[in-house]
Amino acid sequence: MAQLLITREELTVEQISAILNQLSWANLPPCGNEHIGLMRQLTVNTPALDEIAYVTDGLATCSSWGEGLYEFGEEAVIGRTSDGQTSFMLSYMSPSSGGGRALALSQGPYRALISLKYFVDVIAEPKMQMGLATHDGRPVITIGSSPDGALEKALLTKGAVQIPGYQQAVVNSPQWISMAMYPGGGFFQYLRTEHDGLLIAGGLVFLLTLGIWMRRSSPRDELRAAIRSEELSVHYQPIINQRSGECVGAEALLRWRQSDNTWIQPDLFIPMAEANRLMAPLTDLLLRTVANEMGPLLKANPELHISLNLYAEDVSTGRVLGVLENTLIVAGVRPRQIWLEVTERSFMDIESARTMLQQAHDRGYIIAIDDFGSGYSSLQYLQSLPVDVLKVDKSFIAPIGTGAVSSHVIYHIIEMGKSLNLVLVAEGVETQTQANYLADQGVSLVQGWLYAKAMPIRELHEFLGQRPSAGRLAAAASRAEAV
Ligand SMILES: Nc1nc2c(ncn2[C@@H]2O[C@@H]3COP(=O)(O)O[C@H]4[C@@H](O)[C@H](n5cnc6c(=O)[nH]c(N)nc65)O[C@@H]4COP(=O)(O)O[C@H]3[C@H]2O)c(=O)[nH]1
Missing domain, CATH: 3.20.20.450 (EAL domain)
Known part of the structure; x- marks a missing residue:
């Protein structure tokens, strides 16, 4: 699941960066009918995307949904794509799109807004907790986190610390840390706590099996x-x-x-x-x-x-x-x-x-x-x-x-x-x-x-x-x- 969350993130960023490039190349007069029409068409045809805004001096002058000024709330830059062209920030949707929290991809005057809810749709398993954080451990999106703050703690340690009472899986990419946690002891914990001897004796076989399993169970192979x-x-x-x-x-x-x-x-x-x-x-x-x-x-x-x-x-x-x-x-x-x-x-x-x-x-x-x-x-x-x-x-x-x-x-x-x-x-x-x-x-x-x-x-x-x-x-x- 942690891998799936990262895969969704990476595919989304790749797709939306390409859209922002397309807008820059089109070089249309800002906020004219043709410009707004193109932003709208790209938004409607991209399920992840909620809105594209054209921004000057922190003010959106128009967006996929038409003309009209609005100010962006306080935004925090949390990273950049490897080519340095697109930056990510935690931002807000426009009032006409509901004003909720969003992940924004910013390139030149364009801000592509993805509602944080989009990332939450990955799973439908009620007990599973999932989180996406920046590479330095700052949480961006958390799903189903419990009052004990276990998920946030695990994210801050970048998954290095095992939180008692949970099984946890962590995947790191250059930009993101993705974490999946499930309450209760699982197979790994059982081996670790009760059967250390067995683990050491069977370690080689176990690692070999795990290696084969991991190779087989990339999301692509699973699909x-x-x-x-x-x-x-x-x-x-x-x-x-x-x-x-x-x-x-x-x-x-x-x-x-x-x-x-x-x-x-x-x-x-x-x-x-x-x-x-x-x-x-x-x-x-x-x-x-x-x-x-x-x-x-x-x-x-x-x-x-x-x-x-x-x-x-x-x-x-x-x-x-x-x-x-x-x-x-x-x-x-x-x-x-x-x-x-x-x-x-x-x-x-x-x-x-x-x-x-x-x-x-x-x-x-x-x-x-x-x-x-x-x-x-x-x-x-x-x-x-x-x-x-x-x-x-x-x-x-x-x-x-x-x-x-x-x-x-x-x-x-x-x-x-x-x-x-x-x-x-x-x-x-x-x-x-x-x-x-x-x-x-x-x-x-x-x-x-x-x-x-x-x-x-x-x-x-x-x-x-x-x-x-x-x-x-x-x-x-x-x-x-x-x-
Ligand atoms: N919020 C909200 N959503 C509603 C409501 N009524 C229906 N939906 C959802 O809207 C989507 C409609 O399908 P789509 O636009 O063809 O969009 C589909 C379609 O593009 C693609 N997809 C699904 N099945 C197939 C398939 O067999 N082949 C291909 N090529 N694409 C598929 O995945 C997309 C998403 O599918 P689903 O998640 O099933 O999402 C479905 C459906 O569950 C509603 O009242 N409110």
């Missing part, structure tokens, strides 16, 4: 092994028509549950898979699992659809079309029940993307643009590609009803979608206020925790059975399975 042993599973998040209350489909989302029952979030392991060329096997696993688990339900309910996330290379190579044929289509699912979600990141090679999406569209699949941002280039893509559905990213839904500057952006996105005759799906709907606003604007397809979180297939069957108009879906699926 590879998890894909091979199908340790990853798929959860399904319902998509609801809020006018009729019916569940019209579901989005398939990958989940990784490790052998110690820790859940790892996709926005951590997917970048790791991308960096290690593991995305193709991951997509194959997704499609196989969805065909097995949801195939009968979809076959029996022609009106129900499944939304699948494709990654950039799935789109540029077109390889995924063959995999779809051999999995979902063989299982009797109709192409129009399959929505392929693609993000703007897939359009780096726009010509290959256009060819693949056109082929997919011609075969009857529905093309959805995911995590849609409102930059100028987005509109350009929308007009030139065979797109049917626009999935409005949750970052545009969250500000609805808060009075934040960014809350107006959603209105323009909806108008744009309507003018292009696209079906709109709002993602990340959490409150009734958001749902009412969307209904008033004519957006009927919604997805979010207000209705349901992503769930395993068995719970999806129960969910469908409980919905008044959708009970027939589950019943029909059971009949189909029985045949």
